[in-house]
Amino acid sequence: xxxxxxxxxxxxDDHIIEPPDLWTSRLPARYVESGPRVVEASGVVxxxxxSTTEVDGTQMWTYExxxxxxxxxxxxxxxxxxxxxxxxxxxxxxxxxxYDPHExxxxxxxxGVHAQLGFPTFPGxxxxxxAQATDKELALLCVRSYNDFILxxxxxxxxxxxxxxVILPLWDVDLAVAELRRSxxxxxxAVAFPENPAGFGLPTFHSGxxxxxxxxxxxxxxxxxxxxxxxxxxPFVSPDAPYTVTITLMGTNSMNTLSELLFSPIxxxxxxxxxxxxEGGVGWLPWFLERADLTWERHRFYTxxxxxxxxxxxxxxNVWGCYIxxxxxxxxxxxxxxxxxxxxxxxxxxxxxWPHARERxxxxxxxxxDEDVHRIVELNARELFSFDG
Amino acid sequence: xxxxxxxxxxxxDDHIIEPPDLWTSRLPARYVESGPRVVEASGVVxxxxxSTTEVDGTQMWTYExxxxxxxxxxxxxxxxxxxxxxxxxxxxxxxxxxYDPHExxxxxxxxGVHAQLGFPTFPGxxxxxxAQATDKELALLCVRSYNDFILxxxxxxxxxxxxxxVILPLWDVDLAVAELRRSxxxxxxAVAFPENPAGFGLPTFHSGxxxxxxxxxxxxxxxxxxxxxxxxxxPFVSPDAPYTVTITLMGTNSMNTLSELLFSPIxxxxxxxxxxxxEGGVGWLPWFLERADLTWERHRFYTxxxxxxxxxxxxxxNVWGCYIxxxxxxxxxxxxxxxxxxxxxxxxxxxxxWPHARERxxxxxxxxxDEDVHRIVELNARELFSFDG
Numbered sequence: 001x002x003x004x005x006x007x008x009x010x011x012x013d014d015h016i017i018e019p020p021d022l023w024t025s026r027l028p029a030r031y032v033e034s035g036p037r038v039v040e041a042s043g044v045v046x047x048x049x050x051s052t053t054e055v056d057g058t059q060m061w062t063y064e065x066x067x068x069x070x071x072x073x074x075x076x077x078x079x080x081x082x083x084x085x086x087x088x089x090x091x092x093x094x095x096x097x098x099y100d101p102h103e104x105x106x107x108x109x110x111x112g113v114h115a116q117l118g119f120p121t122f123p124g125x126x127x128x129x130x131a132q133a134t135d136k137e138l139a140l141l142c143v144r145s146y147n148d149f150i151l152x153x154x155x156x157x158x159x160x161x162x163x164x165x166v167i168l169p170l171w172d173v174d175l176a177v178a179e180l181r182r183s184x185x186x187x188x189x190a191v192a193f194p195e196n197p198a199g200f201g202l203p204t205f206h207s208g209x210x211x212x213x214x215x216x217x218x219x220x221x222x223x224x225x226x227x228x229x230x231x232x233x234x235p236f237v238s239p240d241a242p243y244t245v246t247i248t249l250m251g252t253n254s255m256n257t258l259s260e261l262l263f264s265p266i267x268x269x270x271x272x273x274x275x276x277x278x279e280g281g282v283g284w285l286p287w288f289l290e291r292a293d294l295t296w297e298r299h300r301f302y303t304x305x306x307x308x309x310x311x312x313x314x315x316x317x318n319v320w321g322c323y324i325x326x327x328x329x330x331x332x333x334x335x336x337x338x339x340x341x342x343x344x345x346x347x348x349x350x351x352x353x354w355p356h357a358r359e360r361x362x363x364x365x366x367x368x369x370d371e372d373v374h375r376i377v378e379l380n381a382r383e384l385f386s387f388d389g
Numbered sequence: 390x391x392x393x394x395x396x397x398x399x400x401x402d403d404h405i406i407e408p409p410d411l412w413t414s415r416l417p418a419r420y421v422e423s424g425p426r427v428v429e430a431s432g433v434v435x436x437x438x439x440s441t442t443e444v445d446g447t448q449m450w451t452y453e454x455x456x457x458x459x460x461x462x463x464x465x466x467x468x469x470x471x472x473x474x475x476x477x478x479x480x481x482x483x484x485x486x487x488y489d490p491h492e493x494x495x496x497x498x499x500x501g502v503h504a505q506l507g508f509p510t511f512p513g514x515x516x517x518x519x520a521q522a523t524d525k526e527l528a529l530l531c532v533r534s535y536n537d538f539i540l541x542x543x544x545x546x547x548x549x550x551x552x553x554x555v556i557l558p559l560w561d562v563d564l565a566v567a568e569l570r571r572s573x574x575x576x577x578x579a580v581a582f583p584e585n586p587a588g589f590g591l592p593t594f595h596s597g598x599x600x601x602x603x604x605x606x607x608x609x610x611x612x613x614x615x616x617x618x619x620x621x622x623x624p625f626v627s628p629d630a631p632y633t634v635t636i637t638l639m640g641t642n643s644m645n646t647l648s649e650l651l652f653s654p655i656x657x658x659x660x661x662x663x664x665x666x667x668e669g670g671v672g673w674l675p676w677f678l679e680r681a682d683l684t685w686e687r688h689r690f691y692t693x694x695x696x697x698x699x700x701x702x703x704x705x706x707n708v709w710g711c712y713i714x715x716x717x718x719x720x721x722x723x724x725x726x727x728x729x730x731x732x733x734x735x736x737x738x739x740x741x742x743w744p745h746a747r748e749r750x751x752x753x754x755x756x757x758x759d760e761d762v763h764r765i766v767e768l769n770a771r772e773l774f775s776f777d778g
Binding site for chain 2: 081082084196198199204205206207231233235236237238239240241242243244245246247248249251252255256259260263264281282283284286287288290291292294295296297298299300301302303304305311325326327328329331332335350351
């Protein structure tokens with residue numbers, strides 16, 4: 001009996017599809033037109049990238065006059081792989097559990113999942129959309145509206161089933177500090193943060209510019225949750241490579257993040273800061289940590305890095321990984337650190353096993369002792385996010 | 390006794406520093422001035438990148454009027470980590486074993502290494518320098534001169550100690566086919582090839598353009614050896630990241646290569662083609678192969694990839710990895726495939742343990758059965774390269 005009935009699955013990476021009225025119902029009247037809203041689109045539209053494209057009777061987000069594709073980015077829960085390939089473009093194409101918290105809880109019950117940590121979709125997995133917007137007064141209101149929705153509506157409706165994660169106004173450190181304080185006081189337990197802010201022109205991890213944000217996150221005990229892809233960078237592949245090449249490689253983004261963090265001053269300045277790497281898997285960590293330590297041993301004398309603390313020691317104090325399917329990661333769990341690994345469901349994306357998450361976890365844990373299983377599926381996540389729901 | 394005395398270390402990744410007269414002694418008189426040669430440089434020089442820089446009494450390669458830095462790219466064998474950081478800039482700064490085959494054999498004896506496969510330095514690890522040159526008649530002569538040096542002088546002087554690896558005129562597939570046939574007939578056992586030719590503007594792995602080259606490599610049984618970094622691409626990191634961030638991440642280039650190859654048509658068209666991933670390590674392979682298979686299972690229906698053969702099955706038939714230090718890779722050797730792993734020394738680069746390679750290997754193999762050790766250090770490499778020296 002590898003996954004005992006009393007052990008609850010607490011997932012550390014899932015996705016919320018924002019309901020169409022999230023912003024229109026919260027923004028002041030003067031901003032309802034230019035703020036994010038869902039429209040029926042036909043004909044030629046200007047996309048957020050600046051290019052124009054022709055669409056034929058679809059639903060799209062519009063924000064500051066630009067259109068955003070992927071109404072539900074990869075929300076394929078309940079479909080078979082033979083049906084993958086086209087992004088759902090209407091709310092009626094996707095399960096209501098994508099955007100309705102009550103329906104989400106029903107889908108979690110079907111899946112055998114007790115609790116979830118949900119990343120945003122329209123704002124980007126870490127709030128990039130608003131950091132790149134033109135009207136920053138509107139953008140700040142959008143960030144606060146999203147966080148209010150998460151704290152009051154999504155998590156507030158089922159506080160025992162959802163871990164509240166907020167986004168920050170990344171374009172202004174003072175505003176970010178204020179919003180983190182405000183939302184932590186209102187119950188936020190986690191912060192979505194870019195895997196590398198330099199990827200879209202914000203200050204780097206090495207710059208010291210984020211120190212006030214990191215100081216508050218450390219003080220509040222709210223982990224910074226870095227989902228792969230949030231740097232906007234993807235691995236270098238040939239222009240004609242099939243998309244499977246990139247999907248396979250996305251976990252290397254988490255390797256980039258971890259290498260940046262472990263050789264930065266961050267964990268030396270903020271020794272209790274907590275960072276999670278979302279969706280990157282964990283099976284590569286033993287190889288990576290050995291490589292980072294050997295690099296540090298050989299090259300620390302002429303590079304601008306801390307010479308006293310090994311990268312792997314920082315990892316085992318400040319960083320957590322998570323996984324969906326990872327046989328090698330489970331086999332190497334003690335080399336990684338049994339307290340470093342959390343489980344994730346990834347609902348409603350294509351890596352999700354919905355509605356078979358618990359069955360699949362049971363199979364994966366067949367040969368693993370109870371206490372290790374309990375750590376990985378539930379206890380690590382509860383301690384990391386101070387979550388007692 | 391984990392590494393028995395009769396087991397010989399056959400390294401599948403080391404580096405040759407070309408002697409200063411390699412090309413001047415072989416090119417026709419009309420090309421001696423513009424071909425690669427070593428000069429004493431002072432003052433303002435134009436670099437191969439097109440920029441200008443001021444140097445003060447150093448040795449540099451010059452080729453077609455441009456100067457090339459890094460006379461001995463990272464050739465630090467025999468130095469302590471405290472001395473790293475400055476590239477050696479004079480031949481007198483480096484061990485003669487870097488550029489002289491007789492001295493190399495002496496250094497290999499000190500290191501306990503029986504045989505080596507050496508990648509070029511000035512030409513790039515896969516011949517890129519000549520692919521990017523202006524005068525292609527000269528460039529072809531340079532490629533042939535390098536290969537003649539390797540076949541006749543370097544390996545010819547100690548055929549039992551060196552595995553002959555050649556480079557190709559990558560800018561012209563017909564010329565590449567002809568040079569591969571010529572050098573294979575002259576004893577070449579391996580071909581250095583870019584980890585991703587698209588990285589510097591050559592046709593991609595998916596294009597089919599390389600098929601004539603791959604057909605000859607398959608027929609001749611000469612593995613294509615893809616050293617990390619030969620795409621000229623490096624992982625995305627912050628502009629102010631310490632260099633340790635990139636050094637740690639270089640193995641992810643081999644992941645990019647493997648993902649491209651396994652989702653390309655290459656191994657379906659050329660089922661006996663052999664590819665080696667040089668210096669990328671092997672400890673990440675169990676995680677990577679599971680991820681590639683899951684991606685293939687879910688996304689093969691709408692992407693342009695083979696739907697019948699799993700990526701991990703292609704890996705176990707067509708690809709070999711190698712490692713320098715890799716505790717997790719050795720622990721997971723049967724998940725990777727005991728016949729897929731070779732050992733490398735990386736002389737004279739900073740990852741090398743010279744002159745302690747054999748001691749270090751002995752320690753790493755302490756708990757590993759004899760037959761696995763023998764496969765990894767010697768037998769796999771001998772079979773892969775048809776090497777009986």
